[in-house]
Amino acid sequence: TQLLEQSPQFLSIQEGENLTVYCNSSSVFSSLQWYRQEPGEGPVLLVTVVTGGEVKKLKRLTFQFGDARKDSSLHITAAQPGDTGLYLCAGDASGANSKLTFGKGITLSVRP
Amino acid sequence: NAGVMQNPRHLVRRRGQEARLRCSPMKGHSHVYWYRQLPEEGLKFMVYLQKENIIDESGMPKERFSAEFPKEGPSILRIQQVVRGDSAAYFCASSPLAGSEQYFGPGTRLTVT
Numbered sequence: 384t385q386l387l388e389q390s391p392q393f394l395s396i397q398e399g400e401n402l403t404v405y406c407n408s409s410s411v412f413s414s415l416q417w418y419r420q421e422p423g424e425g426p427v428l429l430v431t432v433v434t435g436g437e438v439k440k441l442k443r444l445t446f447q448f449g450d451a452r453k454d455s456s457l458h459i460t461a462a463q464p465g466d467t468g469l470y471l472c473a474g475d476a477s478g479a480n481s482k483l484t485f486g487k488g489i490t491l492s493v494r495p
Numbered sequence: 496n497a498g499v500m501q502n503p504r505h506l507v508r509r510r511g512q513e514a515r516l517r518c519s520p521m522k523g524h525s526h527v528y529w530y531r532q533l534p535e536e537g538l539k540f541m542v543y544l545q546k547e548n549i550i551d552e553s554g555m556p557k558e559r560f561s562a563e564f565p566k567e568g569p570s571i572l573r574i575q576q577v578v579r580g581d582s583a584a585y586f587c588a589s590s591p592l593a594g595s596e597q598y599f600g601p602g603t604r605l606t607v608t
Contacts, residue, residue, distance in 0.1 A: 425586050425599035485538040
C-alpha cells in the first residue's frame, strides 16, 4: 500500500506569514497532484508535478516535486485568509492515473 | 462550461434502504472515478469506469456496492442495504483521457440513520 504522509496536520498562521507544508512517501509516484478542498465542497486541482525536481508556481504558491519523485512540498508566500482550507496531495504510482492515493490533508487557517 | 455534477448533494437513508448517487462528468470526459471520504480520513479510491466498462474496482467493498457508467446518462454508485458505516462523503471525478488529471465534483453527503 502506497501511503502519502502530509505534515503538519494542522497549521494556524497570521496573514502575511510564509509557510511550507510537506507530502512524503516511501514509494515512487509517476505524478503528484495538489488539491485544495473547502468545507462541503469537492477537491479543486491546483497543480500536477511530473518530473523529479520540478518546480511549479501558481501566484503565491510554489510546488516542488522531489528528485526521487517520492515527496513534494508546497510553499505559500505572504499567506492570506483566502488561502484557508484543506490541502491534499495525491499520487499515482501506477502511471495510469486511474487510482489516486490521497494523503489525509493539511488544514490551514490564516488569521486576518 | 459545467464542471462535474453530482446529485443529490445530501442524501439521508435509513438502515437497510438503498442509496443511489449520480455523477455527470465534465463535457468531453469519458473516464469516471468514485472516491469515498470518511470523517477524519483521507479520500479513498473506490472504482474507475469508462463508458459501459468497469476498469478498476479494487477499492469497492465486496458486498452491497456497485457502480455503472452507461452509454447514455450519468454514472451511478449504488449502495444496497445501507448501514451506519456507509455514512460518508462520496466524490466523483472525471478525466478526458486515461492518465490525465482528474477533476472532482462537489460530492454527495450520505447520512445513514
